[in-house]
Amino acid sequence: MVRSTGIMKRVTKGVLACASVLVLATLASSCKRESRTLRNEPPQRGLYDAARESTNEPGGKLPKIGMPSPAEGNAYAISQGQRLFDWYNCSGCHAQGGGGMGPPLMDRRFTYGSQPANIYDTIVRGRPNGMPTWGGRIPEFQVWQLVAYVRSLSGSEPSAATPGRSDGLEKKTRAQLQ
Amino acid sequence: MIALAGFTQSAVNPAGPQSAHIYHLWHLYLWICVAVWVLVIAFLIAGLTRRRPQPQTPDTKLRRSVITATAITIGILFFMLVASIQTGNALATRSFTKPVSIEITGHQWWWEVHYQFSQPDQEVVTANEIHIPVGRAVILKATSQDVIHSVWIPNLDGKIDAIPEHVNTIWLRADKPGIYRRQCAEFCGMQHAHMAMLVFAEPEPKFERWLADQRSGARSSAGAVVMRGRQIFENAPCLLCHTIRGTGAAGTTGPDLTHLASRTTLAAGTMPNTPGNLAGWITDSQRIKPGNNMPPINVPSEDLQPLLSFLESLR
Numbered sequence: 001m002v003r004s005t006g007i008m009k010r011v012t013k014g015v016l017a018c019a020s021v022l023v024l025a026t027l028a029s030s031c032k033r034e035s036r037t038l039r040n041e042p043p044q045r046g047l048y049d050a051a052r053e054s055t056n057e058p059g060g061k062l063p064k065i066g067m068p069s070p071a072e073g074n075a076y077a078i079s080q081g082q083r084l085f086d087w088y089n090c091s092g093c094h095a096q097g098g099g100g101m102g103p104p105l106m107d108r109r110f111t112y113g114s115q116p117a118n119i120y121d122t123i124v125r126g127r128p129n130g131m132p133t134w135g136g137r138i139p140e141f142q143v144w145q146l147v148a149y150v151r152s153l154s155g156s157e158p159s160a161a162t163p164g165r166s167d168g169l170e171k172k173t174r175a176q177l178q
Numbered sequence: 179m180i181a182l183a184g185f186t187q188s189a190v191n192p193a194g195p196q197s198a199h200i201y202h203l204w205h206l207y208l209w210i211c212v213a214v215w216v217l218v219i220a221f222l223i224a225g226l227t228r229r230r231p232q233p234q235t236p237d238t239k240l241r242r243s244v245i246t247a248t249a250i251t252i253g254i255l256f257f258m259l260v261a262s263i264q265t266g267n268a269l270a271t272r273s274f275t276k277p278v279s280i281e282i283t284g285h286q287w288w289w290e291v292h293y294q295f296s297q298p299d300q301e302v303v304t305a306n307e308i309h310i311p312v313g314r315a316v317i318l319k320a321t322s323q324d325v326i327h328s329v330w331i332p333n334l335d336g337k338i339d340a341i342p343e344h345v346n347t348i349w350l351r352a353d354k355p356g357i358y359r360r361q362c363a364e365f366c367g368m369q370h371a372h373m374a375m376l377v378f379a380e381p382e383p384k385f386e387r388w389l390a391d392q393r394s395g396a397r398s399s400a401g402a403v404v405m406r407g408r409q410i411f412e413n414a415p416c417l418l419c420h421t422i423r424g425t426g427a428a429g430t431t432g433p434d435l436t437h438l439a440s441r442t443t444l445a446a447g448t449m450p451n452t453p454g455n456l457a458g459w460i461t462d463s464q465r466i467k468p469g470n471n472m473p474p475i476n477v478p479s480e481d482l483q484p485l486l487s488f489l490e491s492l493r
Contacts, residue, residue, distance in 0.1 A: 039464045042476035043415060083324075087431040088418060137415040139473045 036076060040141040069116035071144040075161040081149025084142055093130070097153040102130065105153045114156065119147045185376060187359035189332035193379065194351045196269055196335045203265040210254060269336060272349055274315035280308060281319040284327030284340040284362070287369035287470060288433055288446040293389070294319075302392040303421075305433030306446045309378045311385040312355050321345045328364035331377050337363050352379035359447070368469035374447025391493075395424030396436050399491050407488025410481045415473070422492065432472065438492045445470070453486050460485070 071077035085091055093102030108114055112122050123143050126133035134143065152162045192198040283290040293302035310316045320329045320340040327340040335350035352358070362373035380388070408425060411417065417427035423436045441451055445467050449455045458465075461482070463472040477485060 038468045039462070040474055042474035044476065137418060139415075142473060 037141070040139060043136050043139040067117045067120070069120070069144050069147055070141070071148040072116055073158045073161045074148060075163075077145045077148045078152050078157060078161055079149075079163060080142075081145035081147070081152075084138075084146050085149055088134070088138060088146075090146070097150075105150050108154045108156065114151070114154070116144075116147050116151065119150055120144065123147070185357040185359045187332055187361065191333060193333045193354040193356060193358065194335070195353070196348075196350045197331075197333055199265050199268045200336055203261060206261055207258065210258065214254065272315075274349070274351075277315040277317045277349065278310060279317045279319070280310075281321065281345075282308075282329055282340065284320070284322040284324075284329075284366070284373075286324050286367050287362070287373040287467070289373070289375050290323075290433065293392075300393065302389060303434045304392055304437065304441075306375050306443065307378070307441050308375065309380055309385055309388045310352055311382045312352050312379050314382065315349055315351045317347060317349050319345050319347050325366050326364050327362050327366045327373070329360065330363040331358050331360040333358040334377065334379075339364060352377075355379050355381060369467050372446060372448045372467050374443075376442055376447065391440065392437055396422050396492050397424075401487075403484050403487045404491050405488075407484035407486070407491075410477070410485045411488060414477065414485075415475060419472075435489070435492060439490050440493050453490055456489060457482060457486055 071081070093100055094105050097106040098104050099106075103111065110118065110122075112118055112127055120143055122131060123138070123146060124133070124135040126135075138146070148157060148161075151157050155162075189197065189204070190201060192201045279294040281292040281294055283292070289306050291302075291304045291306070291308050293300075293304075295301055318329060318335070318338065320327075320338050321344060322340040322342045324342065326342070328337055329340055329348075330337040331350070333356075334352055335348055338346050338348040340346065356379055358377040358379065360375040360377055362370055364370075366373065378388075411422070412426045417425075417429055419429040419432035421428050421430060421434045421436065423434075427435075439451070443449065444451045444455050444459055445463070448467055449459075459472075460475060460477060462474070463470055464474065
């Protein structure tokens, strides 16, 4: 009797140890790191069709709504986009989002659409009256980073991914102002 | 990967007055610490091997030795403090005229170098390599574009942090000609280890010649292949970030390439500046230095050789 209690204790201890190891292993593996690709594709000329601005289509096919952005809600992409915004001189015309020669980016009024795919197309194809064509010069992954940053200026990116203190101007939502 | 011969990076081989001060202080501390350690170990061994004293031994003897040991320790610490303050004072004392003024800006992960002169047309911009005249004082102004880096040339000076929106200043002088390696001394991200710089201490005339060379614009030869390479450079995304004075390229994000071929290393001391390494860097820089800010570039194979010829001609 005494002996069997001893064995029971030992078995319980073993089970507990195994269980705690399993729990720790699960916890460790469930800590998901934001993944970062280092070797990206180089910029390509042409081949851009992220969004459709018009529903007109010969043959009456349904228009594509838009390509999903791989950088959406990604904190690293937004901060990297912020650096690129200055490096590629976007700030030369759009200032830090407040606008100048180019339209402001802090409001949600985008002439050519505010969805990530629309902004992507605007950067890559250029737009009339001054927006240059960046396709073939800025690689695709960096354009998506710029898109994420531009959207964060008007508060369109999830607040969990945007920095608490931006280097430039930033549109505050009513909740943030209070 | 690095097969560069002929440079040193050592704090115990001073080549100038600043590093000599630091080296002497280090030597003093070393020998004091060695002496203290030997004494402590000797007393410890004596205490372990000595016979246990009688329980009736009076406390006064023990007390006296504790007081003596404390007094000696405080004395030594004060001596070291005074020596340290004297060294700091000597490092901060500036008694020189006509220094060379160099502003160094840390970027992730390379160094921007800016020789400052009162006349704007005398100024020189380069990257990842500085040349200084032997026997003349140099003022280094360190700042940063992104995160905190640190400037340290162990053979020549102490460490100085490069802080964004702030300029730290240090002066140094090289008394012996040579090539001294410098390493970023503050962890600054993925490629912190690949953020070195070579410092060339040269005789004054050689330095002045180098300066005059660097002041001029790009002087590439006018061969057909080189001209084709220049066209490729100006039409590729290269010019968004790099400057080559005398061409249409005026980007300020990446290192100035006006005299790229005159530099000894590529990618901030990562590898020797050879055409093969340069080709590898242009086509797949992320394999050589993962995480660096040079994006992948699509250079068609027939364009790569002319582009390399052009870049290699930028002496």
